[in-house]
Amino acid sequence: MASLDNKSPQEISDLLDEYGIKHGPVVGTTRNLYVKKLKEAMAKGKKAKPSSDKTYYREEEEEVTYVYKTPTKSETSGDGGPYMRSRREWAEGEYGHDTSYSSYSSSRPEYRGRDLVNEPYMYDTPSTYSSNSYAKPTPMKSEPEKPKAQKSSRLIPLWLQFVFFLALAAFLYLVFSNMETNEPIQGIV
């Protein structure tokens, strides 16, 4: 292994980046500190590569975050208004959002301007999480990702949730029916 002492400041800086160590310029007074940090990092054997790979994940990640975000946003915004409008507001808000959406915004700018085409587009991401629309003339790769997003979004399988729910309902019914009351409870049960 080449001695760190013989490396140029630029090389030290590059090494620090490779290990993901946050740093300033490598000057006379900082060199020792950074060399020491590099030695520690090398001894630990950790190697954190810079984030060039993460851009690939981002598209999937963002897909998943849509799944979580859309329920709250659609519920809070536009309850009275049409469903479409609340979705559009949310989507446009997300566009304003930031850097990682560049992949989306670059691939779907044409959809923003056109109301008609907005409709199929809108349903593509909401449909990942559930309820209504399975209208899918969805252009992108959202289709193969939809089942993936669905799977990855559940920690407990859906059937198990249903089982628990039914068990709870049955339990509550038993409790209810065994309660002693003065008047018959047929009207309620």
Place this chain on the structure above:
Amino acid sequence: MSSTSQKHKEFVAEPMGEKPVMALAGIGEVLGGKLEEKGFDKAYVVLGQFLVLKKDEELFRDWLKDTCGANAKQQRDCYGCLKEWCDAFL
């Protein structure tokens, strides 16, 4: 906000000018002497180092520990002092 010492308050109240390194919060006689040995004889030189380390807390505290053997409290005090000074005057 955690309580700050009198030294801290005095330091951050005005531009540091030519104040000695021992005027920094957390830096007493012993640490000040060690810093001076290494060439950091004025508070502004330590400020320079603080800035070159991009005002990062971890880096600065590590540097301080390596350079003069400051303990955690002294590191924290010195970092806090310089940070607040920079917020006010830089």
